[in-house]
Amino acid sequence: MFKSFFQPEAAKRVAMAAGQVVPDSSRCVQCGICSYNCPIGIDVRRHAWENEPVSNSRCLTCGECVARCPRGVLRFERTNLFGDGGK
Amino acid sequence: MTRYVILGTGVAAIAAAESIRRVDATSPIAFISEDPHGYYSRPGLAYMLTGEVDEKQLFSYRPDDFKKLNAHFYRAEVTRILPGEKIIEATPNLRIPYDRLLVAVGAQAVRLKATGCQLAGVVKLDHMEDARSILAQAKHSRAAVVVGGGITALELAEGLSARHVKVHLLIRNERYWPNVLDEAESHIIETRLAEDGIQIHFQSELAEILGKNGKVAGVRLESGAQIRCDMVAYAIGVAPRIQLAKDSGIACERGVLTNEKMETNLPDIFAAGDIAQVFDPQTGRATIDSLWTPAREQGRIAGANMAGGVETYIKAVPFNVTRLGGLTTTIIGSVGTGRESDMVGIARGDSETWRQIPDAIITQSGFEVNRLRLMIGEKHILGAIVMGDQKLSSPLETIIREKVDILPIRARLLEKNAPLADILVHFWAGIAG
Numbered sequence: 001m002f003k004s005f006f007q008p009e010a011a012k013r014v015a016m017a018a019g020q021v022v023p024d025s026s027r028c029v030q031c032g033i034c035s036y037n038c039p040i041g042i043d044v045r046r047h048a049w050e051n052e053p054v055s056n057s058r059c060l061t062c063g064e065c066v067a068r069c070p071r072g073v074l075r076f077e078r079t080n081l082f083g084d085g086g087k
Numbered sequence: 088m089t090r091y092v093i094l095g096t097g098v099a100a101i102a103a104a105e106s107i108r109r110v111d112a113t114s115p116i117a118f119i120s121e122d123p124h125g126y127y128s129r130p131g132l133a134y135m136l137t138g139e140v141d142e143k144q145l146f147s148y149r150p151d152d153f154k155k156l157n158a159h160f161y162r163a164e165v166t167r168i169l170p171g172e173k174i175i176e177a178t179p180n181l182r183i184p185y186d187r188l189l190v191a192v193g194a195q196a197v198r199l200k201a202t203g204c205q206l207a208g209v210v211k212l213d214h215m216e217d218a219r220s221i222l223a224q225a226k227h228s229r230a231a232v233v234v235g236g237g238i239t240a241l242e243l244a245e246g247l248s249a250r251h252v253k254v255h256l257l258i259r260n261e262r263y264w265p266n267v268l269d270e271a272e273s274h275i276i277e278t279r280l281a282e283d284g285i286q287i288h289f290q291s292e293l294a295e296i297l298g299k300n301g302k303v304a305g306v307r308l309e310s311g312a313q314i315r316c317d318m319v320a321y322a323i324g325v326a327p328r329i330q331l332a333k334d335s336g337i338a339c340e341r342g343v344l345t346n347e348k349m350e351t352n353l354p355d356i357f358a359a360g361d362i363a364q365v366f367d368p369q370t371g372r373a374t375i376d377s378l379w380t381p382a383r384e385q386g387r388i389a390g391a392n393m394a395g396g397v398e399t400y401i402k403a404v405p406f407n408v409t410r411l412g413g414l415t416t417t418i419i420g421s422v423g424t425g426r427e428s429d430m431v432g433i434a435r436g437d438s439e440t441w442r443q444i445p446d447a448i449i450t451q452s453g454f455e456v457n458r459l460r461l462m463i464g465e466k467h468i469l470g471a472i473v474m475g476d477q478k479l480s481s482p483l484e485t486i487i488r489e490k491v492d493i494l495p496i497r498a499r500l501l502e503k504n505a506p507l508a509d510i511l512v513h514f515w516a517g518i519a520g
């Protein structure tokens with residue numbers, strides 16, 4: 001039911017197995033909260049400006065930027081490592 | 088060689104210059120702006136107030152970005168555009184010739200006109216200096232009264248509250264933001280604000296600001312009631328800064344009028360961003376947005392066309408994401424009801440289209456603080472509000488923008504207590520393949 005679609009925590013854990021952070025630049029206002037909170041200093045905001053996934057291999061997919069963004073710009077997307085192409 | 092001159096250093100201006108540089112690496116680009124801080128995230132000022140980011144974090148452009156633009160920045164106030172001679176005059180003492188000009192001077196907060204509005208302690212949130220001043224004054228303030236409606240008033244209330252200032256929010260209506268939100272949504276926001284210690288005074292109108300020794304000491308309401316405070320923060324709307332353009336013969340209504348190519352009525356003069364009132368061939372109307380993403384996109388198109396391209400701006404479905412009472416909220420398409428007595432002009436982070444709703448049926452569903460409201464037309468979804476969880480807002484934006492035929496699910500959406508989110512997720516999975 002309705003409830004089942006609002007379990008971001010579970011969704012996050014699955015995505016973290018093999019995923020990358022993907023921005024939706026149309027929602028971004030470049031406030032920089034994402035970059036500010038990245039524990040390893042990736043300029044996530046720059047990816048949002050360019051509308052490109054955070055492809056940096058150092059990215060821990062810790063989810064800090066995704067969780068902190070006040071505008072829902074960032075989401076996890078599973079990469080296609082295992083060929084199951086989860087959306 | 089083409090001499091490009093860009094007035095302003097906001098997001099529209101920067102996007103235009105990036106666009107020019109994509110096709111023209113060498114021609115000179117000159118920015119002229121009075122803003123001592125240049126380009127930064129203005130929406131981010133709200134998060135600077137709450138302390139979620141540092142001031143310096145709002146500056147997204149790095150030295151190598153500026154190097155790539157290879158532009159000259161003049162800090163000056165533009166006083167005249169001389170379209171005949173193709174010259175810009177600015178103080179102090181500048182005369183700069185142009186071949187192509189972009190007017191991207193934005194909008195600014197409408198000034199409060201009330202007795203006492205000159206007192207120290209009366210503040211607004213328009214640019215960096217305002218934010219700095221609010222933070223400095225908040226340190227010595229115990230209570231503040233916030234006047235106005237819409238998003239910026241809440242940002243002020245939340246920012247001050249985060250700085251341990253007791254906040255009184257004055258609202259003219261019987262509830263928060265009635266022209267865009269429905270009763271339940273207003274109620275959710277109001278409850279969350281109250282939990283943060285923000286006291287809302289409904290149907291309250293400011294009569295005068297009371298002062299002592301040149302400083303704010305309190306306010307008197309129309310009802311006669313008084314509230315003691317050290318600060319008065321207001322957000323009563325924004326107005327495009329059209330005077331400069333108007334005085335130079337550029338056609339204006341509420342904003343600078345442009346066609347879809349972002350051209351004004353005068354040759355080689357373009358406009359983009361909050362200043363622009365852009366013709367939309369789909370509706371035959373020219374509208375203003377005071378939103379970051381349209382400003383960026385208009386700047387991009389203007390820049391491309393200034394450099395000889397032929398691109399047209401296609402007005403997207405109005406779309407804004409914001410945080411209301413700590414809750415991420417996306418407003419897509421037409422959702423409003425058309426009343427706006429808390430606002431002068433159009434609200435910031437607002438779009439005129441939100442209030443031009445065609446006949447539609449409203450259907451809704453809620454789960455704790457996750458809430459979804461759809462405006463359902465004959466064959467399409469016309470608008471939506473998504474509060475809390477944002478998983479559905481991107482699909483909904485596409486469904487609304489692409490005018491996806493919803494006949495297969497329309498009847499089910501309209502059933503009493505329909506599980507809207509479930510229906511939409513399955514529908515989306517079907518069309519997104």
Ligand SMILES: Cc1cc2nc3c(=O)[nH]c(=O)nc-3n(C[C@H](O)[C@H](O)[C@H](O)COP(=O)(O)OP(=O)(O)OC[C@H]3O[C@@H](n4cnc5c(N)ncnc54)[C@H](O)[C@@H]3O)c2cc1C
Pocket residue numbers: 029094095096097098099100119120121122125128129130131132133163164165166191192193194212213214238239242328331359360361362376377378379380382407408409435436
């Ligand atoms: C507090 C706040 C919150 C906001 N929240 C949101 C939000 O949630 N979502 C959203 O989409 N948008 C939001 N906005 C709006 C968004 O910031 C604007 O739509 C966007 O910045 C417009 O960019 P622009 O380039 O058109 O103009 P601006 O950023 O206004 O830039 C114009 C520049 O021109 C300069 N200028 C003006 N006149 C002259 C002159 N005569 N001579 C020289 N220079 C001049 C100004 O100093 C300024 O630097 C918010 C804005 C503020 C202030």
